[in-house]
Amino acid sequence: MSVLEYRCYKPGDEREIVKLWNEALPLDPITLERFMNLVLLDGNFDPEGLRLAFAQGQLVGCCYAVRRLLPMVGTDLEPENGWIPFFFVRAEFRRQGIGRSLMEQALAFLKDQGRRNVFFASYAPNYILPGLDAQAYAAGWEFLQKLGFARLYTAAAMDLSLVGYALPGEVRALIKQREAEGYTFKTAASSDLVELIRFANEKFNPDWGRAIREGILQGLPLSRIFVARHRNRLVGFCLHGGYEGIPERFGPFGVDEEQRGKGLGKILLHLCLSSMRAEGLHGAWFLWTGETSPAGHLYRSVGFEVSRRFYVCKKELVEEGKS
Known part of the structure; x- marks a missing residue:
């Protein structure tokens, strides 16, 4: 196994992050511009929360943790909450403990900031996806469960052809x-x-x-x-x-x-x-509704169909000596 180096984001890493993202998550590609807008230019971005793994100088894994530095409204910084909006590992380096190590570093970062609840991936304002698509990323869902994340609810994405x-x-x-x-x-x-x-x-x-x-x-x-x-x-x-x-x-x-x-x-x-x-x-779509909610029923009555389902998950960070 290659010697691994772990560190946080440094300016210039973004191109390799986007390249690996698109290799590891082909169903949800991203451009450099979107990555800059949704991550690097987010007012809550902290380089310490963007954890990276390298093997012989090559980026092989990434996990992002974020907490509020700016309130969504008023003065509420949600001091007990943190989020993991995304994580991924290069295919040939999976099941070698890299993802777990990155996630543990990300969770430690949030815990050091006093966070008790960690959500995947319902972060606002700049979420990429509302949660984990267990059908598309079955291994990712298994991974989150092993780390103690539990599903809170399912968000449904819907599409409608306007033709x-x-x-x-x-x-x-x-x-x-x-x-x-x-x-x-x-x-x-x-x-x-x-x-x-x-x-x-x-x-x-x-x-x-x-x-x-x-x-x-x-x-x-x-x-x-x-x-x-x-x-x-x-x-x-x-x-x-x-x-x-x-x-x-x-x-x-x-x-x-x-x-x-x-x-x-x-x-x-x-x-x-x-x-x-x-x-x-030619079409209308959105990422997030309750499939059986009144809104969900309205969308279906118009002709919207569920295109994907996402698990919104939560993990509680327990302090040492407490249960």
Whole structure:
């Protein structure tokens, strides 16, 4: 076995990391630009958390650990939580303890920072995938279980072909019915933005508000954001192109809990899909929903199909002498 060297990231390692990533994880390739944007330029990036293994100067393994240095909202740094967004080892060097050593170093880094809970891989804002695809990476799932990670839940990714899509007549009729009741459905204007971001943060998830804000700053057209109001009060929204500027990527999407059961989500979803088709897009997709949740049922009713399933996992870091 080759003599191994372990160390943290140093500037210039990124090209070899991306090269090995694409060899080791061929179903989920990444570009250097995406790696820079999602990892190196992340405000929470700490080189000590990006652990690397080398054999005779050749990169053979990588494991990334991250914790919050900047809050998602307010001042909350989630001081007990840390994340492992990705790990991989060169094929011919697997089952030699390299992955375990890298993971133990990553977990030690998080433990030294006072973290008690470690999640794979539900890190916001810059997750690559929401969890582990056990079907595509069966060995990776076995590896995580041996290290004490347990599945919390399954996130479903869904896709829809927009070829031949047209706004259904029943949705047109529903829009007219709701408009007669005081609802409006429009693309966003500058006057909507402050309320929209606050609504997304408070009613749903701070990552959604961030996605809207940063998406617009990076050039997301307001014409890709739809808002629903009832007598001038914002009650729902949806958009596409908010994550990484990918126009086919749908979401985030939400309706005020007090307003559900009226078909508002169905209206917003179809208006957005109709707009996407008008832009010439051939498909819509997203990475994360509960397959049996109300949203999951809505997506299926429209024709979305599950394309992948991801296990969101958690491990608790127990202090020495405690159980």
